[in-house]
Amino acid sequence: MRILLVSAGVPSPIGQIHLYNLLKVIGSNHDITLICFLDENSPFAAPPPEIVLTGGCTMVPFVRKNSLRKALRAITTWKPVALETYRSEDMARAITHTCSEHRFDVAIIEQLALGQYAPLVRHLPHVLFPVDAVSRLKAQRYQSTKNPLERLLRFLDYRATKAYERAVYRQFDGVMFVSRDDIRYTVDAGISDTATVYELPNGVDLTYFHPNAHNGQDERSIAFIGNMRNDINEHAVRWFYDHAWPTLHREVPDLRWYIVGNDPSARLRRYLERDPNIILTGYLEDFRPTIWNATLVISPLQMGAGIKNRVLQAMAMGKAIVASPLSVDGISAEHRKHLLVATNAGEFVRYTRLLIEDGRERLRLSREARRFVEDHHSLEGAASKLLHIVERVRRNVST
Template identity: 25%
Template sequence: MRILFVTHRLPFPPNRGGKIRPFNMIRHLGRKHSVVVASLAHTEQELNEGAALKDYCDEVIAEVLPESTRRLQALKALPTRMPCSANYFWSARLHERIRKCFFHSKFDVVFVHCVAMAQYVMDLEADLRIMDFGDIDSAKWAEYSQSRRFPLSLVYAAESKKLRTYERYVAQSFHRCTVTSRGEKDEYQTFRVSTPCTLIPNGVDLSYFSAQRNVSTSRPTVVFLGRMDYFPNIDGVCYFAEQVFPFIRKKIPNVEFRIVGSKPARKIQDLRNIPGIVVTGHVPDVRAYVPTEAVAIAPLRIARGTQNKILESMAMGIPVVATTKAAKGIQAVAGRDLLVADVPEEFAAHVIALLRDEQMRRFMSQSARNQLEKAHLWPASLSILDSLLADASKPTPSSEPSLASKATASIDAAAEWSLH
């Protein structure tokens, strides 16, 4: 098959959550099919770093869209029905190049990762159109609105409403939709659309994030992995540092809280002033900063979909303590594969127990690793994607909308939503 794969961030190198899923899909599809990737980069440097993606597909169509342009476009969408987050990802040049490529060479499948990128293909017909929502972003903006002060709370609430309407229109105009977790699938069902939705769990590379590492430390260590310019991570880490970590230090005075992630915001950098807290900033390889005796945390109060940081810690044999929201997207059993707490004292107690009990750490690490092998390996997840592609050639039951009628609906939706 010939596949057009459209994604919001140039997914190479796959070094952050928004890049890991599309990269693994592209690499997998490129082994069996002819894949053309269309995407965006923030800078020329990011564009150059992503050039190696060509090793995994036939062609890459990418444009640089600077952050200043993105923000201006998002602001312009405020008084319109178009979501700001969709306008943030709009590039007329990329749209033009996608159309030229599409009409020059027939594509059997159009695959879109991230709902904001659907605007590039709404009027392009194909035998199969798949919308990979990943997470349902309107729900994320709704959570943002509850955690920010006025006027941002009002702006985020409005964005959530606009985006939810847009997501529903997009879902109706594709043949199949996919998400990362059961919670996101439950959210998708509230759209009440006829388009089937399939769960494709995120995976983790057990050979790369191996438990067989020789990284040690002389101090009890708590680790957080993640980009530190992302608001949910900033909020979660500050919550842990200010409300949870003091309880741990009272019981284990020499404990170290290691924050491992690039682009730390000012609030994160300021945490260095708290005794016992280390902020690394960007590191070439996070594995070297996670001691085998460590405890990993995911103290997120705002979270959607699957937290790759949890999967990676589990794969490295590091026990995890997470909030309910952070753990929701992981197919794991609380109390067996990871520990879950939402109250500061309880969260601290779980961390303290794991730091003090080597046997408990080993048991939970092995249990978590076993669970990953059952539920979060990329080959198993991507076999689900293969099944969706295989279904494209099967006859459509008379009770379901035909692929042709879906194509017509997508063109109508494109006309209704186009602001460009």
């Protein structure tokens, strides 16, 4: 199959992970052409060699724009701020040129904000992959904001995003989400109907993310994994630090907390630097040893949509996990069987202490977590599902 893929960033282990994983499986058997934005701050100046792109790759420089100007344009056009972020004449030209030079069976556009390029691929069966229900996340953000002016601006962005979703989804032959909960939200909110919405669960490379016999034996420690450039992850870290860490550290004084993820902000570094037991690792080329050495993994997300790749990766590595309900949103893992779900700070403290002290329970959960990912989130299964969705969309378009 000849596939045109348009992405908001270079698929890699730290960005566009869902595409990176899928391309590792389908790239060698299908003719894939990639057009993506390239952020000059990314550690990856090109797709990693394990991704096969027989159709080639065109990278468009990502140009950062003035935040105030983006916000003003969003308000005056009643469009989400992210649309202005990814509005690019260079990207439009790259898509138009590639479509004029090559024949494709289908086009897949990744991320909601890139849906603005739909008219350029309307001659093809075309699928939007927003990954998550973005307006659902925007609603959580404005509802959790206390500053009145900031809350109003976020509310307006939420309303604009929801309206844009409703309009842009109708321009595509199919829309894919990684979470069934996001599909339910999208349908119940009247944004789209069930006929063109598909579930594409995240897959995990079970060979790369594997358990290690040395699992958490060096010191008593917890680990959080996430791209720290994402404000959802920073919010989660600050929440845990404010509400759970003081009690946990008082009860387990030698406990260390590793925050594993690229680009932690200077603001977050200043916020945490007073505590020597907290380690911000920054970008790690291979974060697995840090996770293997941790006693357990925490995921205290208080906002979010879609399936969290990092939770699945930790489960695949055989880690016992304490997670908030939103961290396992869209994951069918069961509380107390595959992991522990903490609904408040007190439960985070209690469950974390339990797993620090009870090695037998920690081992049981680690085995169940690995088994769950093997059964429900293999990379091969996700790739097969993607191809099935694409074929179904093509059939629907041709009839």
